[in-house]
Amino acid sequence: MIEWDISQPIRIRPGEPADARAVLGMLDGAVVWMNARGNTEQWGTTPFSTTPSLVERVDRYLTENTAFVAEAGGTPVGAMVLDTGPNPQMPIGPAGEPERYVRLLVSDRRHAGRGVGAALLARAAEETRRAGVGLLRVDCWAGGGGELVAYYERQGFTRTEPFRSGTWPGQILARHLTDAPGSPAQPG
Known part of the structure; x- marks a missing residue:
């Protein structure tokens, strides 16, 4: 088991195709963790790494989208994928304005509660501002008492x-970045 010294800072770097194995490992770990908590609906029960279509999706994320990997001490502990909109296969409409969209956010469950996801979402906001865009959106599973929705709300999303x-219940959340050019004057 890889141990992470919590005194090590989280470093976020661009993701690359070579990160696929680490990202799939984090996704597999998240499935095991969710299943152990009784959640078999969010991401199912089958490891991502054993499902060819999901392996291909992760490969596409790391080659066709803007991906970031969080590291601590050189070890990947989280990953995020940004795009210019939601996955077209999801029943989610366009925002009606330029946006950046978090397509994937995952952290190594062995390091839960150490701010990995928050650091990656802060980077998403930074990248959105850098692109001159004022809207950052994400969708997530809304089942299980809404715990994941509440997590995103704590990160500044509405x-x-x-x-x-x-049958999968989802929730779209948005964060308006008021310091980006052309963004509405809303809390960010």
Whole structure:
């Protein structure tokens, strides 16, 4: 087991195709962690690394999108993928204005509670501002008592609209970045 010294700072770097194995490992670990808590609905019960379509998706994320990897002491502990909009296969409409969209956010569950996800979301906001865009959105699973929705709200996002993908309950959240050119004057 890889240990992470919490005194080591989190460093965020661009993701690359060579990170696929680490990202798949984090996703597999998240499935095991969720299943152990009784959550088999969010990401199912099958490891990402054993599902060819999910392996291909992670590969595409790391080659076609803007990906970032969080490291502590040179060890990947989180990953995030940004795009210019939601996955077109999801029942989510366009924002009606330029946006950046968090397509994936995952952290190594062995390091939960150490701010990895928050650091990656801060980087997403920074990248969104750098692009001159004032809106950052994300969607997430809304089941399980809404714990994941509440996490994003603690990170500065606001609920916009709920949606369903089959029986999967989802929630879209938005964060308006008021210091980006052309953004509305809303809390960010």
